[in-house]
Amino acid sequence: MRHRKKRLSKEDFVQGVLAGNKTVLGRAITLVESDLVEDQHLSREVLQEILPYSGNSIRLGITGVPGVGKSTFIESLGQHITEKGKKLAVLTIDPSSQRSKGSILGDKTRMETLSHHPLAFIRPSASGSSLGGVNNHTRESVLLCEAAGYEIIFIETVGVGQSETTVHGMVDFFLLLMLAGAGDELQGIKKGIMEMADALVITKSDGNNFKMAKRAKAEYKSALHLFPPSPTGWFPPVLTCSALESTGIQEIWEVVEKYKKDMKAKGYFDSKRQQQQLFWMHENIRELLESRFYQHPIVSKRLGEVENEVGAGKKEAFTAAQELLQAFEEDGFSQKK
């Protein structure tokens, strides 16, 4: 794969990003998402350079099942934020979709107004695979956006999969959008996700839905009361909003700002970020080690057959693991004792 555009130097990237140049920022994100070895080297350098200028933001995870109205919600909240003259970056993750002009256009059009606002930057994250994966790339894209002066970062996920846990590991505040439906309120949402939420928002609280939303709000409140409180002392509020009647948005933003203020005061805000950094370092170490292992010819050659033996109960799991590791070591993982 060749770059059609002129390849930017480290300086081009760093200066462009720090100057808040959207085009360069976009290309910098493409760089960190790239699997090409040359790109990876360059992206490490760029990230290390911009790192001192990153971090000065509030990172919001926004999730909810399809149909809950994430884009509309982000449009409304995004406009509320940009009207205050603040710079907002929106990163969307869709694990199911590969990067494609289509999905990018798709996301742009999904947030029509916001995407044209000078203070807003919208970027769909590619669903990558390689070292660090899209999740790590997303985390690095956040750093780039912050270095480009974006004070508020949204990370949007679909809210039905593993990705939430990962996003929760890279944001300050995790917002769960819920739909007031008849019957089971949590359908589709894994219980674990509720546990991570710093706030629940019931969308489409208007017209005929209004009553239902109020009832859902009460149900969630009592459901949350069944759960143990957070050590930070923060109790996740349940809110309602309507993009249609543009109600509730301001209240939601006030909650986010209150959270930041309280957690900063208590020191949880910074310590949480520190822990997230360390978590990611060890996570990346694990991924690097495993990719070395599983991409090794000997391993990839034997793995399938070993899995069959283990699955069929012919070989003990740990024994199989040891044997594979030994073959791997003998072929170039020699350890000095």
Add this chain to the structure above:
Amino acid sequence: MRHRKKRLSKEDFVQGVLAGNKTVLGRAITLVESDLVEDQHLSREVLQEILPYSGNSIRLGITGVPGVGKSTFIESLGQHITEKGKKLAVLTIDPSSQRSKGSILGDKTRMETLSHHPLAFIRPSASGSSLGGVNNHTRESVLLCEAAGYEIIFIETVGVGQSETTVHGMVDFFLLLMLAGAGDELQGIKKGIMEMADALVITKSDGNNFKMAKRAKAEYKSALHLFPPSPTGWFPPVLTCSALESTGIQEIWEVVEKYKKDMKAKGYFDSKRQQQQLFWMHENIRELLESRFYQHPIVSKRLGEVENEVGAGKKEAFTAAQELLQAFEEDGFSQKK
């Protein structure tokens, strides 16, 4: 560390275990729990030999917060099972405690009656550290117990930590004991644990507690209804029991046997075990790789300082991970491309 007792050979272990000799079984478990390299080699051989005789059991995870009455419950259910002439092995995990004569005696006395029953075998798992860790050792202990003819295996955990997820990954049926308390019912229990439960049992449903237990039962039922159904079609029932008035125990056991019957019929029982085997193989691979890495002199020498840099935001997490891995590779993790 020297063995005071005569060291058993592979044949001694295999024959003793298959003969159902409790003393040998106990020593075999000590063997798989041992961190000594020589013991580990022997234990791999023993496990591989007995593997064909393992698996023919139902594996029960039993958990609940301290004070919920796990031991008393296990006594009652255990007696119900042994009275049916079935062999029961109880493995208890206490992540907090190191193996010690004390804790072993402690657990023995905790289940006075059961521990003296000829058909029962009670064994506290040591809280180990090394490769595979106590969790993997526990899983291997299960195989040994099965090879020794135990048809029902209990794995007891404290129900407040990580261990539950691990235990859930090695059992067929996960039983969550709950206490009917005033106010927040889930205090101390992480929400994730409820999600794993195949059945909820409210203990001490007697005397003054009876009404409260009934109310708690209703609350849990509605709480569970908020959650999405399992793909297996199994809906976790909420039951009550009293060890004091010995009520509810038979009903609980009927639920377990119904679960086994249904899941066997649907094929979920076996496929779940297969997935668990594969999960453990990859889990063990990960642990082996990480222990190689973190125990490496170069890594252990640099890690602390790197963690400080990353925590302080001076170095990017992925960059730090790469640097550590490179140092590790250059010092003996050379990979053939």
